[in-house]
Amino acid sequence: MKITRVICHAYRMPLKTHFASSRVKMTHRELVVVELQTDGSETGVGWSTTAGVGAAAAHALIIGYLAPMLVGSDPRNNERIWQQLWMECHAAGPGGITTLALSAIDIAVWDLKAKAAGEPLYRMLGGARQSVDVYASAINLGLSTAELVTQVRHQLADGYKAFKIKVGRPGPYDDLERCRAVRDVIGDEGILMLDANQKWSLPEALQRIRILSDVGPLFVEEPLLSDTIDPHAKLRAATGVPIAVGEQLCNRFEFWNYCREGAADILQPDVWKVGGITEFLKIAALGAAIGIPISPHGAMEISVHLAAALPNAMHVENIFGLNLFDFGATRQAPDIVKGRITPSDTPGHGVVFAREALTEHLLVPGEEIERSPLYLPLA
Template sequence: MKIVSVEAKAYRLPLAEPWISAKYRITHHELVRTLITTDTGLVGTGWCTTIGVGGLAISTLVNAYLALLLKGEDALNNERIWEQLWQDLHFAGPSGLSTLAIATIDIALWDLRAQYARLPLWQLLGGMRETVPVYASAVNLHLTEDELLAQVERQLSEGYSVFKLKIGRKDSAEDVARVRAVRQLIGDQRTLMLDANQRWSAGDAVRLCRELSAFNPAWIEEPILSDDIAGHAHVRNAGGVPVAIGEQLGNRFDFWNYVRAEAADILQPNVWKVGGITEWLKIAHMAQVANLSIAPHNALELSAHLVAAVPNATMVENIEGGNLADFGIVQKAPEVHNATIILPHTPGHGIVFDEDALAQHLLPEGAPVVRELTTHAGL
């Protein structure tokens, strides 16, 4: 199955409402979609998203540099292709834009492989389970306490029993009050996770985790700067709350450095950030050897396949307003019913984009992008 052509395009997708966390105010996502056509007539689809910047750089990396390396290659040689692309881009950076670009290709290749095998992607990857649980997530730090509780009440009515709450306000007493209020609303039998988006110093994280531990959080996500492995180990050892990390990490070596430093309890690889499915699986299996759970960050449509594939993956994140269906750009994608996704049995990953809807958001190559993405530290 020889590769005939590779083409990537970038799109800018407006959020229905801005997302505000302890780190950013986000108004748009940028999506890069890569199509790989083979001499069999099969076409593989891969994509990634970023929070408002980088889409044109990623599509240019694919079209101007990587596409030429792929033409004529057998599309079934996933490992060889991944390694070649990663080594080719390594000097430019072993993660970041490099792995985001590789991810769009790698996901398309796995889509092709599953189509060729006439298997759904989750089954080709391992077939551990046919349904996966989903937890409710939202970028909601800016909501008032009453608005936050109304959001959680709606999520409860939709069947969710696991919730992730943004924290990291300037006044930590507000964080404590909001966590207390949500815990009282959902009760003691449901699961609550907390996400600080790298807001604190290690010392502050330990102090606040000790205070927040009274509300029995299942984890504290990114309590401090993700570059600080030793700091996360300190928070994990002294804070009294399990530590989750991975949203900002870019490859298996980043994750291994956390594992060997005993700095995390739950790993959260993002399939786009780590360079696609090939690398994501390595991280998941490494975590299994270390007896750690995997709870992938974002990418609901692909994460559902990944969680269904491996035994140590736990659940899929559904970030309110951030999935492909929320942007109105897909004809077909996994649907969440009663906090569960039932995996499809159609070959491949099963995502079908709405070409007309997607075309309305195309970013022309070389065009300057007027955008609003600001560091947010005022809450």
């Protein structure tokens, strides 16, 4: 099997509802889709997404530099392809736009590899379980307490047993009141996770997490700027509340820096950001080697295959409004039953994009993008 042609497009999809966390105001989701055609009958499809910045750059990197290197390659040699492309871009940066571009390619490579074997992706990757837990996640910091409680009640009625909510309100006791209200709804048996989106300094985080420990969170996600490792280790040691990181980390070396400094209890690699499945598996192995579980960040449609394949994966995240179906990229809604999801049993990953819907939102190379800043200024 040889790759004969690489097709790539980038899209900027308007969200049905605009979202705001403690640091970010999101109006669009950007998407890069790669299609690998072969000399046989199979075609592999891969993708990566961003919160609204960077898809055009990843698209340019793929089309201008990486696609020509893929033609003639055997997609079954995913390690060879990954290393060649990553090293080709390494001088430009070992993460960020580089790994956003590489992720879309690598997922397409694995789609082809699984199709060639006639296996669903999760079984090709290891097949540790048939289905996995899903937790309900939403960008809900802007909701009133009453609105937040209503949202969680609906999620609970849909069968979810685990929930993640945003924290980072101006006052610590405002966050606590909201978290207590949610805890009252889900009960002692419900699993509650908190996400600060890198909002706090170390002194703030020490105070806030001690206050929020009252609601028994499974973890607090991204309490500090992700570039700062030593403060995470100090925070973890001082509070005793599990700390989760990884949404903003881009390769196994960045994850290892956290692991070796004792700065994380739970790793949250995003398959779209770390360079795809090939690199995600290495990050999961790092966690397994030192007893740290993996909680895949977002990317539910691929994360379900990864979590079903790996014994140290905890669950997957359904970010309401940001899964592929919710922002209009696919026509098939995720089949979540009583808080669990089963990966597709068709060969490959089974994701089919709504091409005609995507075309309406095509990013034109070199064209200026009208948008507002993604990150909110610091208060």
